[in-house]
Amino acid sequence: MNLTIWGAAQQVTGSMHLLETDHYKILIDCGLDYEYNSDVSENEHFPFDPATIDVVVLTHAHIDHCGNLPTLIRLGFQGQILCSSPTAALSELLMLDAVNIFLKKEKRKIRRGNKRFVKYERPLYLQKHVMDTVERFVPIAFDKPFRITGKIELTLIPIGHLLGATAVILTIEENGETKKIAFTGDVGRKDYPILKDPQPIPPVDYIICESTYGGRDHSDDNLSDVLIDTITETCLKTPGKLIIPAFSVGRTQALVYSLNRIFSKGLLPPIQIFVDSPLANYATEIYRRFHHLLNNEAQAFYSREGDQFDFENLKYVENLDESKDISNYFDPCIIISSAGMLEGGRIQDHLYENIQNYYCTILFIGYCAKGTLGHRLLRGDPIVKIRNRELSVYASIKKTDSLSGHADHQDLVTLVGQQPLHELKKVFLVHGDLGSMQALEVALTSKGYSVEIPQKGKTITL
Numbered sequence: 338m339n340l341t342i343w344g345a346a347q348q349v350t351g352s353m354h355l356l357e358t359d360h361y362k363i364l365i366d367c368g369l370d371y372e373y374n375s376d377v378s379e380n381e382h383f384p385f386d387p388a389t390i391d392v393v394v395l396t397h398a399h400i401d402h403c404g405n406l407p408t409l410i411r412l413g414f415q416g417q418i419l420c421s422s423p424t425a426a427l428s429e430l431l432m433l434d435a436v437n438i439f440l441k442k443e444k445r446k447i448r449r450g451n452k453r454f455v456k457y458e459r460p461l462y463l464q465k466h467v468m469d470t471v472e473r474f475v476p477i478a479f480d481k482p483f484r485i486t487g488k489i490e491l492t493l494i495p496i497g498h499l500l501g502a503t504a505v506i507l508t509i510e511e512n513g514e515t516k517k518i519a520f521t522g523d524v525g526r527k528d529y530p531i532l533k534d535p536q537p538i539p540p541v542d543y544i545i546c547e548s549t550y551g552g553r554d555h556s557d558d559n560l561s562d563v564l565i566d567t568i569t570e571t572c573l574k575t576p577g578k579l580i581i582p583a584f585s586v587g588r589t590q591a592l593v594y595s596l597n598r599i600f601s602k603g604l605l606p607p608i609q610i611f612v613d614s615p616l617a618n619y620a621t622e623i624y625r626r627f628h629h630l631l632n633n634e635a636q637a638f639y640s641r642e643g644d645q646f647d648f649e650n651l652k653y654v655e656n657l658d659e660s661k662d663i664s665n666y667f668d669p670c671i672i673i674s675s676a677g678m679l680e681g682g683r684i685q686d687h688l689y690e691n692i693q694n695y696y697c698t699i700l701f702i703g704y705c706a707k708g709t710l711g712h713r714l715l716r717g718d719p720i721v722k723i724r725n726r727e728l729s730v731y732a733s734i735k736k737t738d739s740l741s742g743h744a745d746h747q748d749l750v751t752l753v754g755q756q757p758l759h760e761l762k763k764v765f766l767v768h769g770d771l772g773s774m775q776a777l778e779v780a781l782t783s784k785g786y787s788v789e790i791p792q793k794g795k796t797i798t799l
């Protein structure tokens with residue numbers, strides 16, 4: 338059988354792997370590739386005919402793993418999409434959000450010399466294509482083998498990272514031989530708020546492993562301590578505002594639950610908290626619906642205290658008028674809003690109003706890519722441009738990686754290290770930049786594993 342890494346090859350986005358047996362083609366993930374950056378429409382050039390794919394298996398709902406599915410369907414894919422139930426629900430939400438972003442970008446004003454132009458960018462897909470995609474989802478139970486054909490069996494293993502995220506294990510019979518192949522998807526961390534720990538991957542012949550944090554380990558920051566210290570400094574010792582940019586799906590729910598734990602234990606006096614992101618409100622509903630899948634600690638909290646995502650001093654902001662009011666909220670408060678990297682979203686209004694306020698702190702809890710406003714603030718730019726105005730940065734800037742949803746270098750080495758050396762034939766590294774992959778390659782090779790960093794489009798015979 339053949340494996341071709343068509344995306345996330347020596348880069349982080351656009352996960353898409355094709356596994357071909359003599360009679361069947363399985364696509365694992367079909368994510369949006371952001372390396373095309375300015376021209377998302379490049380994603381519609383599939384290197385194969387979508388109509389020839391028999392089935393898609395989806396690891397999780399992040400847009401760099403599911404976000405190109407509507408294009409695949411628009412261009413002829415006829416089969417089913419197998420994934421966990423929460424992945425189906427969250428993917429629908431995130432793909433619909435992607436449509437909103439495409440439509441906002443559809444008509445952009447650009448400037449060339451002294452002349453202004455309107456540039457039209459055709460949306461990659463529309464709401465109707467997302468609806469066509471959602472109809473193809475077939476929810477698969479965790480940890481239970483599911484027969485795709487007489488010769489191909491699928492098992493989804495919970496892997497932390499995001500509600501519903503799984504590693505994909507395929508057991509394939511071909512020419513009288515049985516081979517097991519594991520795709521890790523994105524691997525989560527132990528002891529992450531609300532999520533269960535990643536489960537070990539059973540012994541396999543080949544593993545296609547993510548490597549986002551290869552060569553880097555997370556700090557020992559304790560999230561609760563960071564939150565208590567920052568809130569005390571910003572909202573109690575001074576009458577300030579704490580603004581926390583957070584991705585709406587996953588990160589916001591983990592943060593809200595962590596704050597709920599702090600306030601319910603009485604570790605801080607009540608302070609008004611606003612969650613200002615319509616997408617986060619919808620995602621929180623999905624987390625509530627699947628609360629039986631959250632970790633034991635979060636479920637015990639639910640039995641003791643009630644809803645993990647609701648408490649007395651917390652308000653979910655509904656409409657834009659309300660959102661504008663909280664930018665100028667007079668008393669000390671905490672505003673959680675998106676986008677996490679500060680590119681677009683309601684967070685921009687809150688920054689515009691508060692970045693010149695000495696009593697404001699901006700706490701980053703996630704990665705900010707180069708070229709984003711978040712990245713410029715984190716590197717300490719004294720002046721930044723928001724809504725076409727140059728503004729001096731007087732607010733304090735803080736950062737913690739304690740809410741990162743990805744396994745770090747040591748976690749990934751441990752995950753692969755659970756595989757018996759004499760059984761695992763090869764580790765293929767994907768979903769990381771080349772430096773991260775090379776660091777992981779060195780660590781795994783020194784343990785005796787055979788490691789390959791595949792080029793995009795190179796077909797490997799397994």
Ligand SMILES: [Zn+2]
Pocket residue numbers: 397399498499523
């Ligand atoms: Zn992910």
